[in-house]
Amino acid sequence: MDSELKRFVQSLFPGVMPTGVASYIYYDGEGHGLDPHIDTEVYEINVIVMLEHVLPVSGEPSHLLIYENDVVPNRVLLVPGEVLILNAGSVVHAREDMARGEKVSILTVGFSYELP
Ligand SMILES: [Fe+2]
Numbered sequence: 001m002d003s004e005l006k007r008f009v010q011s012l013f014p015g016v017m018p019t020g021v022a023s024y025i026y027y028d029g030e031g032h033g034l035d036p037h038i039d040t041e042v043y044e045i046n047v048i049v050m051l052e053h054v055l056p057v058s059g060e061p062s063h064l065l066i067y068e069n070d071v072v073p074n075r076v077l078l079v080p081g082e083v084l085i086l087n088a089g090s091v092v093h094a095r096e097d098m099a100r101g102e103k104v105s106i107l108t109v110g111f112s113y114e115l116p
Pocket of ligand 1: 037
């Protein structure tokens with residue numbers, strides 16, 4: 001675990017610790033996405049790194065959806081290299097479906113208040 005990343009995340013969420021769990025997630029087919037959910041199994045704080053976004057042939061690209069205090073989500077479009085830190089254990093989030101020709105690859109790095 002990069003200590004600079006650890007310090008940065010802990011400055012936002014005091015007391016969290018790295019879980020040592022990172023996941024590579026990719027969406028590479030039309031219609032692939034993720035329904036609204038919260039992350040409860042592995043980690044509450046989720047560092048999302050956008051690795052690659054191949055834009056669709058036409059139309060709008062897939063956004064990350066974050067439902068904070070409304071049924072209307074914030075739509076976030078990360079470009080490759082950008083990072084978003086999400087309190088994924090309590091904030092509902094989703095990934096819009098891929099359009100034709102679109103691909104998204106992300107890395108998620110988990111932090112938690114309680115380690116097993
Ligand atoms: Fe999630």
